[in-house]
Each structure stands twice: as structure tokens, then as C-alpha cells.
Amino acid sequence: MSPSDERVHVPVMLSEVVALLAPALTPADADADADAAPVLVDGTLGLAGHAAALLEACPQARLIGLDRDPQALARARVRLAPYADRVTLVEAVYDELPDVLADLGHPRVQGVLLDLGLSSLQIDDPARGFAYAQDAPLDMRMGRQQLTAAEVLNTYSAAELARILRRYGEERFADRIARRVVEARSSEPFTSSGRLVELLYAAIPAATRKTGGHPAKRTFQALRIEVNAELAALESVLPSAVAALAIGGRIAVLAYHSLEDRLVKQLLAVRSTDRAPRDLPVVPAGMGPELRLLTRGAERPTPEESALNPRAASARLRAAVRIDEPGPRGRSHQEVGA
Template sequence: MSEEPRHVPVLLGRIVELLAPALGPTPDDPQPVFVDCTTGLGGHSAALLDACPAARLIGLDRDPEALAEATRRLSRYGDRVRLIRAVYDELPEVLADAGLSTVRAILFDLGLSSLQIDRAERGFAYAVDAPLDMRMGQDQPLTAADVLNTYDVAELTRILRVYGEERFADRIARRIVTERTTEPFTTSARLVTLLQRAIPAKSAKTGGHPAKRTFQALRIEVNAELAALEAALPAAVTALAPGGRIAVLAYHSLEDRMVKRTFAAGATDRAPRGLPVVPDELRPELTLLTRGAERPEPAEVELNPRAASARLRAAMKIERSELGGTKPGGATGGSQGMGEKAA
């Protein structure tokens, strides 16, 4: 086992600034609940629990190693914390099991955790030779090696082009299929060597490491990340209490575009043009809290290079009066009891 990873949560102060206003106690909801859909090592969750002493956490993660580490790090908060092994598209089921109809804040910090990157045996990093695994949960059946050794040229080209935005997807896919006839792919070093040879040197000089996009594509395919996010985002918006807030940290354009579309749709009314009175159910349900996607300051990137590609978007669920009007301001009511702490 490698040494304990250095855990530097991305845009930590800004995340707290955006979500904390929804996590103050109210007479109707004295212990507001927030959900960290990608708990990882627990850095963002710990900061929110410190900033909001009345708040309680439901933390999700599909990675049992990350959950074990988060359990240790968050143990000082006692029964304010409940950690559950789940993928974020299981959010509705998790909330139903906890007896919750709504929650006051939701956070997604997408992509890889420090633990997954820094432990070479997980196979996510292209800088070291490791088994081609890339599963975020070790009980998942599909590995990166399975993808490389069984997908045909068309399937490999598709995932490299769509998930990795790789210009040379077809060339790489054909070389993979040719080379695997001699010997199956099992470790990352051989794949990295193939990629260095397949991508023209001129492109490699300006496009970052030649393995970066292919490794991203394989990870997304193995873990079905975009399909899970597509289901999770609208479910999260639905789960917010009036005045509740959601923040999403994305690390590549595919994720960010999906978040942008979801938030933009929620912030737009759906009434036909020219309708004199817009029915309440057709009015916008979200107010955008960020102007476009916010990026880390250069000083943060210098301290934490993994933050360089981060894009942050946030929104608030609009409150409505009994007469159908909107109410400004923070969260009110909505979340029920969280139940007992899970191990």
C-alpha cells in the first residue's frame, strides 16, 4: 500500500461560501441535512460540518477504500455523519431509505479522488506501471483491460473520441486491436508506450501527456460515469428543499456541459411564449448562483495542480409562497430526520 495521499479539496472556501447559507437551523428544520454525493476523503464535508454546526451529512461514495478513510477522518463528528456505499445516481433510493423527502444542500465533486490517483495499484495514473483496472468499486465486473482487449475498433474509437475527446481515436483504436492479437493488455506501461507512438510528436507537445485523454475515456467507460451523472443531476435538483443549494465541481468539458444544461433548464420557465400568466409548475425552479463556470485562482492551482481543470457551478432551489410567487433568500424547512448513523 502506498503512503497516505495528500488531500487538498478543490475550491474549498468557495464551496462552503455557496452551500453554508442553506445549512443554518430553522424552527421547522433544526438539523438540516446535506448530501456529499462524492465523499472521497471527506475534505469538503468536514469543512461544511465545521462551518454549519447544526448540519448533518449523508456521504455517498462507491469506493470502499475512500469510505473507510472518510469514516476515520469524519469520526469526530459522531452521529452527525452517515456514510453509505452508493453511486450518486442512487440518490433517490438513499434518501428514501433515510426517511428523507428533501435535503438542504447537495455537493458533487466529480472525477477521481486523491486516494484513487495516488494508489498506483488502482491503475488510474499513467505515470506509473500498474494493472489496467480503473474501477472505482472493486466489485464492478468491467475493467480497463476488459475494454482494451474485447471492444472492437468502432467501440474503442467511440469511447476515445466521445469520452476522451481524442483527435486520434481511430488511429489509437486500430493499433490497440492489432497489438492485442499478439498479447492482451494487462498493465498501463504498454498502453502508454503505444499511445506515445500513435500520437504525432507535434500534437503531443501541445496537448498534454499523450495518455491523458485515453485514460480519461477508459475510466469513464469502466465506471459508466456520464450515464450516472445524467441520471443523478435531475434527481438532485428534485431532492432539494425550497431554498436548498447544489454545487458541482466538474473536471472536463463533458461533465461541465451536462451540469450547465441541467442548471440552465431549471433556471428557465417552460411556458409557451406570450402566455399572460405563467402557471407555478412552469416557472423556473432554480436560481443560478455562479456566473458561468468558476475556476480556481492561479494561487490555488500552484498549490494543488489537480485543481487546474476544475469548473464550479452552483444553483439554488426557488422558494414559492402559497400564492405561487417566489421568495428570495435562504432555505426553509423540508428535511426530516436522518435516522441512525451507518457504519
């Protein structure tokens, strides 16, 4: 990894993530054989900052790193070279987790990390089109899929555009923006972010521009989520990640906007509540909670971290430990390594 990569890539809430996951990745038996080594899945490997720190802190742990971005995997492989004998990297979207684990022969793992949103690599490469602060092609693809932001803007109907802006960007002016996009593209298709940003400045009232953050922020978020099917992938991977955890295994998720965090919060809340009917005096074996929460609400970065790394400011970290198996005939288990 180049010095510039090291400089721009600052893993968010690194010490907190390591503290939450390391207990599950540190075997009680120091002489455990390699086949029984604890396994960490980093489903959003990026430039591997969190993964490298966890491999350093947990010398017996093995890593399965997933990323849909081949550029990220190439750079992560360089960064993880000191741990190469403990690392397996796979080009995949994180909702492909069950297939990846089945192919690798690891049906159960001891840790899962999901660091959602954009990586430094994607933000800082103008050609990727993720940043609205500079003019760039309207791409926004995290991987090799065909759909681009330009195609969304140039082919979706006004109703479809308004829907994704409202749902994925929580944009108050979704209908107005959608109408103006459709009108503008009739004379010239959208190809660059600069033209879209100009349209958004004109579409959003001046009073809102002064108080609501950059007028392009919500639209760019919505386009990115649509292009990469991010929420659908997250909805799919969360139950799969919990199902893949061994008893005592831990999951940690970093989310950066309310839509992601809401999905994480809801799933962890449901899985940390017993499944017995409310009127039963005793919770039957196998119907207790699957998870125990490790964070009270969402942990947030310190003011000092947010000042040093502005990209961390919106982060929300939630984590839980697996304490039981699901199913009415399941057997209760003692919590292991928690």
C-alpha cells in the first residue's frame, strides 16, 4: 500500500471495533490447532484497516475478507501481506456470505464485521463519481455491475426517481428534483456530477441550502444506494451473518446513515429478545434470545476522532454476541467467550 493510501485511510472507531470483536477471536486454549483457529469475516474489507488491526491483536485468528470492489481487494492484499498465511480474500457482495462460507468450508465463524458505506478508495477517486465536491462521471458503482448513476438519472421515470430520492435519500424535495431531472435530460443526457449538482442547487430552496447541509448530499446518497442495491444487500446479510456465528461469536456493524442503522438496530433488537409467547411463565429451552447486545444503543466516535477524521462523524457502532441457537426444539447453551 502506498503512503498516500495509509494517509487517507483512517479506520473508523478502530479501538472500539477491536475491543468488541477481539474476545471472540482469542481462543482460551493457546495451543489450539490451526484447523480450530477462530475465523473473522470482514464483509466490507475496503482498504483492510480494521482487518489488519484485528489480525495483529488476535494472532491465532484467520480472516475471510469480502469486497465487491476488485481495486479494494488488490490494495487490501498488499496491506495484509504480513498475515498472508491467515487471510482469504473473495470478490463478492456481502449478501453472498452464506455461499462464500459454504464454499470455504466454514459454516460457523467467531466474528463478523460490516463497515457500511463508502471506503476511502471510492470517495477519493474522482473517476468513481461518488463525491459531489468535484465534477466527475456519474458512475457510483462499487463493483462490476452494469447499472450506473447516469443510467438511473437518464432512464428512470419521474415517479421512480422521486421514490428512490425519498426512500434512500430522505429528500424533502424529491418530487421537485425528479421533475427537473426529467426536464433537463430531454435536451441533454446527464453524464457528469457537476451538472447534477448545479440542478440540485437550483431545485432546493435557498433557506434549506443554508441549514440542511450540502444540497447534493441526499441525492448522491440515494443514487449510490440504488446503483449498488445497498439496503437490499444489508437486509439479506444481517440474518445470514447472525446465523453464521458460533455460540460466543460476535458481530459488529458500523453504519453511517439512519436507513442502515435502523435495519441493524431492528434486527439486533429482535434477535436479543426471547421468542416465547408473552403469557408463558417460563421461557422454554431454545426460545430464549439468540443474541446479547454488547452496546447500549449505538456507540458514537469521540469528538476528538470526528475532528481528526470528519468521515467518522456520522458513524454508529452496534454489536452483539451469540448466546443461543434458534428454533423451538433448540437446546439452551451457556454463553461462551462473552
